[in-house]
Structure formats: structure tokens, C-alpha cells
Amino acid sequence: MKAIVYTSKAGHTERYARMLSKSTGLPAYSLAEARSVLPKGEEIFYMGWVMAGTISGIRQAAKWYQVRGVAACGAYAPDPEATRQMRVNCGVAEDVGLFYLQGGIDYKKLHGLNRWMLLYMSKMMGEKLEAKPQRTAAEEEMLRTLKEGGDFVLAKNLNEIEGWMKARQANEL
Ligand SMILES: Cc1cc2nc3c(=O)[nH]c(=O)nc-3n(C[C@H](O)[C@H](O)[C@H](O)COP(=O)(O)O)c2cc1C
Known part of the structure; x- marks a missing residue:
């Protein structure tokens, strides 16, 4: 290569x-x-x-x-x-x-349609995770990342x- x-x-x-x-x-x-x-x-x-x-x-x-x-x-x-x-x-x-x-997710570096789409996807996925009666540590971390971003x-x-x-x-x- x-x-x-x-x-x-x-x-x-x-x-x-x-x-x-x-x-x-x-x-x-x-x-x-x-x-x-x-x-x-x-x-x-x-x-x-x-x-x-x-x-x-x-x-x-x-x-x-x-x-x-x-x-x-x-x-x-x-x-x-x-x-x-x-x-x-x-x-x-x-x-x-x-x-x-x-x-990761860095909302600050995204604009326009891409930012909007990711926020929408994160909201959908976040709601699914939040609806779970119990979450693993990895799921908690993902939930935090979807809300605040993460690297x-x-x-x-x-x-x-x-x-x-x-x-x-x-x-x-
Ligand atoms: C419109 C949009 C759709 C995305 N869809 C997915 C996805 O299906 N699966 C995923 O793991 N990440 C998804 N992401 C998250 C990005 O892949 C992730 O933030 C990645 O680290 C971006 O790489 P970059 O910083 O090089 O642009 C999406 C992001 C955007 C903006």
C-alpha cells in the first residue's frame, strides 16, 4: 500500500x-x-x-x-x-x-444538517437506553456521550x- x-x-x-x-x-x-x-x-x-x-x-x-x-x-x-x-x-x-x-461525538465541530441528524439519532438512541430498567457501565457511558459528546x-x-x-x-x- x-x-x-x-x-x-x-x-x-x-x-x-x-x-x-x-x-x-x-x-x-x-x-x-x-x-x-x-x-x-x-x-x-x-x-x-x-x-x-x-x-x-x-x-x-x-x-x-x-x-x-x-x-x-x-x-x-x-x-x-x-x-x-x-x-x-x-x-x-x-x-x-x-x-x-x-x-466519538463532538457536537461543537458539526454544523447544519450533519449536526441536526446526529442530534436526532442521539435523541432516539438515548431514549431507548433511558427506557431500560437496568444499564451496563458501557451503556451509561454511551448515554453520557450521546448527551454531552465524548472522545x-x-x-x-x-x-x-x-x-x-x-x-x-x-x-x-
Ligand atoms: C449525520 C451523522 C450520522 C452518523 N451516523 C453514525 C452511525 O450510524 N454510527 C456511528 O457509529 N456513528 C455515527 N455518527 C457519528 C460519527 O461517525 C462519529 O462522530 C465519528 O467519530 C466522526 O468522525 P470524524 O470526527 O472523523 O468526522 C454519525 C454522525 C453524523 C454527523
Whole structure:
């Protein structure tokens, strides 16, 4: 793979992309930037923020580049079933590595329709959680995040992707 290409609205995915760039030595470009510096057809690792169960920008990225691996960065805690569904929703082939990274919610960095949509989704999900007679610690944390925002970007969340990249590189040698 030649580069990491990302799409980010509130900065979580961009921060993950920069951390992954540092640990792997691959350059990281936003999708808009990449179009002018990275030739069409290059092999990339794509990172996009999750929007209503889909990975933003992935279809545009796949039109220009050979996407070999994908990371979806969303607000919710990792859920393998939701990630599998994202693969289907976004037409990510089975031989392309797909990973989920928990980003967070930063209402201050969102505007217009995106902010409105996320507030609406958070309200719906929050009401569902509040209606539960008992909540786990993780559910309490999610409820707080939905109301106030929260940041879950951690370097250790990239361990699985870094391991996958290393193994892939070793196979190519
Ligand atoms: C319109 C909208 C829809 C979203 N839908 C989802 C979703 O379906 N699942 C999820 O986990 N997060 C969802 N989120 C939350 C973002 O994916 C999350 O805040 C992520 O960290 C944003 O990454 P960014 O900071 O790089 O933009 C949504 C956010 C917005 C604004």
C-alpha cells in the first residue's frame, strides 16, 4: 500500500489517520488532497467516518484507488455485527480488510444538517437506553456521550490494523 487516505468531518478519523501514518510510515492524505497528489490506481488504506451505517467517501475512494483495507470510524462502541453490515451496505469485498474504530461525538465541530441528524439519532438512541430498567457501565457511558459528546480516540485501538498491515507486508515480500 502506498498511502492512507481519509475523510473526516469532526477530526476523529483524521487523528487516527495521522497516528497510523506515524506508526506505519505511510503518508496520510485527505481524500480531497489525495486527488491532486496520489496517482489514480494506487493501492491505499482508506479511513472514513460512519454516517448512518455507511462509510463516508468509500465509493469515491474506490473509483480512484485500489482500496486494500478500510477503517470505519464511528461514535458507537465496536460491534462486529454492525461492522459486517457496513461491509454489505458499502459493497466492501470480502478480501478487503475492514476494521472499526471508535471515534466519538463532538457536537461543537458539526454544523447544519450533519449536526441536526446526529442530534436526532442521539435523541432516539438515548431514549431507548433511558427506557431500560437496568444499564451496563458501557451503556451509561454511551448515554453520557450521546448527551454531552465524548472522545474515544486511542492509539491502542490501531493495534489490530497495524498487525494486519505488517502481516500483509510480510506476505508481499
Ligand atoms: C449525520 C451523522 C450520522 C452518523 N451516523 C453514525 C452511525 O450510524 N454510527 C456511528 O457509529 N456513528 C455515527 N455518527 C457519528 C460519527 O461517525 C462519529 O462522530 C465519528 O467519530 C466522526 O468522525 P470524524 O470526527 O472523523 O468526522 C454519525 C454522525 C453524523 C454527523
